[in-house]
Amino acid sequence: MGWKPDRKIKKPLYTQIAEYIENGIIEGRFPVDKPLPSERSLADLCGVNRSTVVAAYSELEANGLIERKKGSGTMISRDIWDLTKKRIPSWNRYIEAGTFLPNIPVMQRIRKQTDESDLINLASGELSSDLFPNEFLRDILAANQFTSNLGYDHQQGNLELRKTIVDHVRKYREIVTEPASVLITSGAQQAIHLVIECLLKPGDAVVVEDPSYSYSLPIFKSAGLKVFPLTVTKNGINPAGLIDLHKKHQIKMIFLNPIFQNPTGTLLPYKQRKEILDISSKFGIPIIEDDPYSLLSFSDDHPATLKSMDSNGNVLYISSLSKIAAPGLRIGWIIGPTSVIERLADAKQQFDFGHSSISQWVGSQFLSSDYFDVHIHLLREELRKRRDTLINHLNDYFGNKIKYYIPMGGIHMWCEFKRDIDEILLLEESIKEGVIFAPGSILGTRKRCIRITYGRATEEQIHQGIRHLFHAYEKIK
Numbered sequence: 119m120g121w122k123p124d125r126k127i128k129k130p131l132y133t134q135i136a137e138y139i140e141n142g143i144i145e146g147r148f149p150v151d152k153p154l155p156s157e158r159s160l161a162d163l164c165g166v167n168r169s170t171v172v173a174a175y176s177e178l179e180a181n182g183l184i185e186r187k188k189g190s191g192t193m194i195s196r197d198i199w200d201l202t203k204k205r206i207p208s209w210n211r212y213i214e215a216g217t218f219l220p221n222i223p224v225m226q227r228i229r230k231q232t233d234e235s236d237l238i239n240l241a242s243g244e245l246s247s248d249l250f251p252n253e254f255l256r257d258i259l260a261a262n263q264f265t266s267n268l269g270y271d272h273q274q275g276n277l278e279l280r281k282t283i284v285d286h287v288r289k290y291r292e293i294v295t296e297p298a299s300v301l302i303t304s305g306a307q308q309a310i311h312l313v314i315e316c317l318l319k320p321g322d323a324v325v326v327e328d329p330s331y332s333y334s335l336p337i338f339k340s341a342g343l344k345v346f347p348l349t350v351t352k353n354g355i356n357p358a359g360l361i362d363l364h365k366k367h368q369i370k371m372i373f374l375n376p377i378f379q380n381p382t383g384t385l386l387p388y389k390q391r392k393e394i395l396d397i398s399s400k401f402g403i404p405i406i407e408d409d410p411y412s413l414l415s416f417s418d419d420h421p422a423t424l425k426s427m428d429s430n431g432n433v434l435y436i437s438s439l440s441k442i443a444a445p446g447l448r449i450g451w452i453i454g455p456t457s458v459i460e461r462l463a464d465a466k467q468q469f470d471f472g473h474s475s476i477s478q479w480v481g482s483q484f485l486s487s488d489y490f491d492v493h494i495h496l497l498r499e500e501l502r503k504r505r506d507t508l509i510n511h512l513n514d515y516f517g518n519k520i521k522y523y524i525p526m527g528g529i530h531m532w533c534e535f536k537r538d539i540d541e542i543l544l545l546e547e548s549i550k551e552g553v554i555f556a557p558g559s560i561l562g563t564r565k566r567c568i569r570i571t572y573g574r575a576t577e578e579q580i581h582q583g584i585r586h587l588f589h590a591y592e593k594i595k
């Protein structure tokens with residue numbers, strides 16, 4: 119047996135060994151009446167630990183291909199060619215083979231910890247449930263006024279909701295559009311996914327901000343896109359960097375979250391917004407404006423969305439109710455030229471046959487109610503208080519050991535430690551102390567940075583969370 123597993127490829131060694139044995143059985147290289155190599159000798163032949171062979175044999179046994187009996191070694195299953203015998207598929211191999219990539223392990227770990235433990239949560243990019251319009255939603259649901267059709271709705275989403283969104287974006291985001299140019303999606307996330315799947319092809323070059331929410335999404339990689347990060351500083355991205363990237367890589371699309379960006383909390387200054395639109399028009403590169411946070415401004419100055427400044431039709435505009443009402447409604451929308459919207463709607467119909475009628479109805483009632491303004495006002499006030507509390511406690515505990523951008527809206531704050539720290543080690547220590555945050559390395563290329571979200575925790579929890587974070591920071595010195 120001259121074969122050895124390949125350590126350079128990503129596939130786990132035990133899977134490679136299991137596949138090798140399975141193919142050998144099918145091709146007759148391992149005769150049915152002879153024992154397979156013992157665990158120890160196979161480990162020696164393959165140059166791996168015995169535990170790796172044990173894992174490979176366990177998988178083959180679970181799949182019904184081999185039988186293991188104490189004393190008589192490992193035999194090929196006598197029923198292997200008996201089609202009536204029930205076998206379990208090699209699920210692990212299917213799991214590893216899919217083209218849609220899983221979340222990166224740190225992200226999975228954060229998700230598991232926030233789902234399953236009582237940690238103070240400064241990691242999840244969402245509001246705490248007391249900030250949802252709970253009473254309003256309970257009242258309209260209790261009033262039994264739901265009369266909409268419960269059949270499959272229009273493929274772009276419920277017309278009433280689309281009309282409401284048209285009014286909403288005209289009033290709050292200075293965007294002039296019409297229902298035919300709106301597609302209702304399952305959150306902003308699905309809108310981003312639809313754009314990637316329908317308007318781009320493998321090998322296309324796209325620009326995302328670094329750091330950014332988009333950077334953290336494996337959906338770009340799953341689609342085979344080449345992702346080029348453009349650095350976000352306190353003053354946003356540098357438009358000249360965009361031109362350089364375009365000259366080198368023929369950029370096909372630009373993904374931006376210009377207002378109270380996740381994770382930096384920054385607002386792209388007006389001048390750069392204008393310059394980026396000019397670049398987009400000059401080179402004909404579409405911009406995907408992802409805008410879940412623009413209504414959460416802490417001042418009365420409402421920054422203009424790129425879409426509202428776009429006279430050419432270069433911007434596809436995405437937003438949702440997740441950060442201004444409740445993410446569980448899963449109401450998002452995308453606005454753009456009707457030909458694009460129809461293409462995306464056709465794909466959405468294939469994916470899920472449209473969004474829940476009840477949720478669309480609730481979303482429409484909420485957005486068109488008089489209470490909407492009251493809610494947004496209360497939300498902004500509360501988030502501003504939480505931001506200030508965060509700043510106060512960061513200053514008290516960390517003093518000049520940390521630098522941060524002061525967010526003028528939204529729910530995220532980006533912090534950079536002045537000394538070299540390993541943010542993953544800090545994350546692990548922090549979890550032990552009782553707090554969790556998002557390490558910068560999952561959101562971009564910059565070192566020594568973390569994202570703290572102040573939308574999810576109460577002021578008291580923010581205080582305790584920063585205290586725990588500080589203890590963890592001291593421990594990893």
Ligand SMILES: Cc1ncc(COP(=O)(O)O)c(C=O)c1O
Nearest residue numbers: 243305306307331375380438440
């Ligand atoms: C910038 C940005 N875009 C999109 C999303 C997805 O949000 P949703 O699908 O809940 O609307 C998020 C969530 O955190 C986000 O921060």
